[in-house]
Amino acid sequence: MRALYFLKIDYILTRKQMYIVPLFFVLALVTGKSVSTENMSLLVTCSYMLFVSTIFSTAPFGYCVGKNRGFLLLFPATVKDRVAGRFLYGISFVALLALLCGAVVGVYVMLGVEIPLWTLGAGLCELAVGIVITTLEILFFYLFGEGKENWQYLSNIVRVAPGMAMFFAASYLIDDAQAAVSGTEMDLEVMTGRMMQAGALAVAAALLLTVAAAAVCVKVIEKRDYA
């Protein structure tokens, strides 16, 4: 339960960025229109949303530095609660933007755009990559930079670079994937099923990684001062 209280604190800390999220939704709708008219997948738009989510999901580390951390440390809670709250924030933010991706896709489906079902599986794979990136970023911040005030430059790189790499890689791979799909002789239904399975497995594996990373953080932080 206390982990949820820490999650709430992180949402209050970063409430300003929540005002920007609807803007990204609108932007995704607009860019989605251009990619769909070029007969490309909305996956590019989704990877863009997930890129944004990986940046925002570690924002509490930037808001809670130095003396401000005292507020969190004094609460009657364990390190486990605090770390779980921070991971929940990161993953819930990625999930929130994934839901918005779903909403963007829904809007286009209602507008009559045909979305191939296999892209849902690919979308789940993208979500898994987003979860992994967020998890590794949070792990990095806990192991090397929690509460440090003087490394804004490095922390910005850590927050932006992996998501950006994911975005460009996804944009590149989606072209190849579409070419492969149109060239394959496999039954589309079978392929869609396999893609969905792969996506679901990827998300499950990513979540397991998150739990393992959180456990590592707890072990390391419990030995530290100011924990």
Add this chain to the structure above:
Amino acid sequence: MELLEVKNLSKHYKNFDLKDISFSLPKGYIMGYVGANGSGKTTTLNLITGILKGTEGEVRIDGLSHEEDMGAYKEKIGYVGDESYFPDHFKIKHIRSILKDFYPTFSADKFNGFIRKWKLPENKMIKDFSRGMKVMLMFASVLARETKLLVLDEASNGLDPVMRAEVLRLLQEYVMDGERSVIFSTHILSDLEQIADYIYFIHAGRTVFYDAKDDLIENFLLVKGESARIPPALKRELIGLEENAYGFEAVLPSDKAELLGNAFLFEKPTIDQIVIHYIKNKDMDTGKQE
């Protein structure tokens, strides 16, 4: 009945060692924790709150140690520091909502009462509060719930006299029921003169003295006179001997009073004077060693 028990508390850093700090504070009393900058006051208080981990030793609050039940231990503590620990971008409503979540004994009515009484602005962010407002907000957040021990780290520094008087009044009120205690570190020793029951003096991470305030004042004399007339036997006993063109000033343990004869003036010292002369004495000792 002891509320706070600290036994052989030590903390090792690369450039600093806090060594063998031991004391106990009974229920219903206020302890002043004093020392120069860098003497280990904040380290001790952070060890008591459980934010720092001691290298050795043990702290118990109302019989409970941090290791036994961290949650219950921290619930017993109210901490007010010299700097606001609230995130700068929070408003009072956020703090109220979060405290309500974490502390079952938190009373929003009490909290609101303090906010109104001290005229703290509900709609401003904490970063726009004055220092006094930030301190009073920290007090509101700890006094609005049931705590056993108030830990104050230089909390009254930088406050105007009216607010300082209010803080001292709050502390006296806090211990009045005989069930709760306060440990209070400050540089403003006149505050301790007014409210402390015990004084713990620390220097360079080591205990210098620890006693009831009234006994401490009884145990020392402030001595003044002509430097030229100090006999060697007396000079050895004087603590923090300070000489100038008009004579000398130092403190002397009361049990050495017979060394004074009739040649010197003496009076009861203040806590401030005892501590200052002790610090001078320690600095002189360090100088000799170097």
